Amino acid sequence: CVSSSSTLTHGGDSSTSTSSDGALGVVDLNPPRGTRDFPPEEMRLRTWLFDNFREVSRTMAFEEVDFPVLESEALFIRKAGEEITQQLYNFEDKGGRRVVLRPEITPSLARLVIKQGKSVSLPLKWFTIGQCWRYERMTRGRRREHYQWNMDIFGMPKVRAEAELIQAIVLLFERLGITSSDVGIRLSSRKVLQAVLNMYSIPEHLFTQVCVIVDKLGKLSREEIEKELISTGLSSEAVQGIIEVLSLKSLSRLEEVLGSDVEAVADLKKLFSFAEQYGYADWICFDASVVRGLAYYTGVVFEAFDRKGELRAICGGGRYDRLLSTFGSEDVPACGFGFGDAVIVELLKEKGLLPDLSRQIDDIVFPLDEELEGPASSVASSLRKKGRSVDLAEDKRLKWVFKHAERINASRLILVGKSEWERGMVRVKILSTREEFEVKACDLE
Numbered sequence: 001c002v003s004s005s006s007t008l009t010h011g012g013d014s015s016t017s018t019s020s021d022g023a024l025g026v027v028d029l030n031p032p033r034g035t036r037d038f039p040p041e042e043m044r045l046r047t048w049l050f051d052n053f054r055e056v057s058r059t060m061a062f063e064e065v066d067f068p069v070l071e072s073e074a075l076f077i078r079k080a081g082e083e084i085t086q087q088l089y090n091f092e093d094k095g096g097r098r099v100v101l102r103p104e105i106t107p108s109l110a111r112l113v114i115k116q117g118k119s120v121s122l123p124l125k126w127f128t129i130g131q132c133w134r135y136e137r138m139t140r141g142r143r144r145e146h147y148q149w150n151m152d153i154f155g156m157p158k159v160r161a162e163a164e165l166i167q168a169i170v171l172l173f174e175r176l177g178i179t180s181s182d183v184g185i186r187l188s189s190r191k192v193l194q195a196v197l198n199m200y201s202i203p204e205h206l207f208t209q210v211c212v213i214v215d216k217l218g219k220l221s222r223e224e225i226e227k228e229l230i231s232t233g234l235s236s237e238a239v240q241g242i243i244e245v246l247s248l249k250s251l252s253r254l255e256e257v258l259g260s261d262v263e264a265v266a267d268l269k270k271l272f273s274f275a276e277q278y279g280y281a282d283w284i285c286f287d288a289s290v291v292r293g294l295a296y297y298t299g300v301v302f303e304a305f306d307r308k309g310e311l312r313a314i315c316g317g318g319r320y321d322r323l324l325s326t327f328g329s330e331d332v333p334a335c336g337f338g339f340g341d342a343v344i345v346e347l348l349k350e351k352g353l354l355p356d357l358s359r360q361i362d363d364i365v366f367p368l369d370e371e372l373e374g375p376a377s378s379v380a381s382s383l384r385k386k387g388r389s390v391d392l393a394e395d396k397r398l399k400w401v402f403k404h405a406e407r408i409n410a411s412r413l414i415l416v417g418k419s420e421w422e423r424g425m426v427r428v429k430i431l432s433t434r435e436e437f438e439v440k441a442c443d444l445e
């Protein structure tokens with residue numbers, strides 16, 4: 001229904017269309033619930049953000065990888081009660097296979113590392129930017145898809161991997177104009193919780209479940225957390241002990257409580273000393289309550305947050321040294337983070353840091369009458385071969401072309417007229433200075 005005046009002839013967001021039997025149907029123009037279209041303006045913002053993700057990945061010497069959005073459901077079946085595995089966008093395909101639209105990237109990375117097996121040399125530093133899905137009952141009106149930038153290091157057992165990943169996060173924030181007074185990175189280690197569970201001789205198999213529960217600190221009330229912990233079989237004394245340790249905000253206090261030979265303390269002290277060397281110490285702070293909600297983390301965990309505390313975590317990640325063995329392979333130490341495309345944009349809007357991303361092209365080539373359309377095409381083609389972005393404006397009036405040039409921020413207007421062309425010339429108008437001159441068509445660049 002888009003007419004030649006190039007505006008929709010109908011108002012509103014529905015268009016009329018006739019289906020094959022001629023019945024008048026109304027096609028819903030919105031994408032499926034919880035999903036987004038990216039018209040040009042939104043797409044320019046997304047491309048700008050993703051180009052920043054890529055540029056940081058390049059400076060960190062990470063290699064880009066990619067996977068299908070569709071994955072076997074088996075990759076995501078975990079029993080720890082995580083929100084992400086209870087909202088799988090799963091279905092049975094026509095071959096009767098149980099598949100999902102992936103809810104996260106890490107299991108696919110692990111699958112590929114295992115598949116590549118001996119043919120890859122460790123450490124591996126891989127990144128990807130991919131769409132992830134969840135199927136939420138739309139009661140909360142939240143999105144069902146978002147894009148995540150993932151950075152992961154395989155085969156680096158020591159906290160230097162975490163230090164590298166945190167540098168990547170800080171570099172990204174700095175590229176976007178965000179400072180350490182806007183955003184902080186809270187970090188801790190799941191080995192803190194492990195040490196506490198050992199103190200109360202709580203069996204190992206409860207560790208993952210307890211992590212997923214205490215990750216809700218801050219979202220659920222303390223009473224609800226205590227109730228959920230008790231229901232896993234913990235004694236109320238153990239529950240109090242856990243909550244007390246998780247409220248620690250200083251590494252030296254932690255050392256007093258756990259002792260200095262605990263691995264968690266050694267790892268974190270090492271990480272803080274790395275932070276000084278990398279130059280991002282003022283971005284990070286220890287916070288024992290950080291556990292992250294994914295079942296497979298085993299060590300250091302971290303998340304970036306806006307210091308005004310209004311938004312959800314901007315990004316998050318951690319070490320997962322035991323994930324590969326859950327897929328039947330030898331374990332490879334691994335560490336990574338996911339950085340979503342939604343919270344960061346809200347933060348940039350709030351800080352007034354969104355860049356001006358209006359359209360911009362180099363040249364508009366315009367034939368002054370119909371018989372010059374051929375010559376105009378050859379002028380446009382030679383400019384494009386030289387890498388200029390050229391909009392060939394045809395069958396319009398000159399008045400429209402000037403307005404169009406303004407609208408798309410063209411640098412030059414190149415007019416192909418009969419008398420000039422007969423002399424091998426075209427007229428060039430520099431739109432910023434209004435200066436106008438003739439130039440030989442073959443000298444144009």
Ligand SMILES: CC(=O)Nc1cnc2ccccc2c1
Nearest residue numbers: 132133134143144145146342
């Ligand atoms: C703020 C936002 O859109 N979050 C979001 C949206 N979709 C998702 C889909 C899968 C996993 C996590 C997701 C997270």
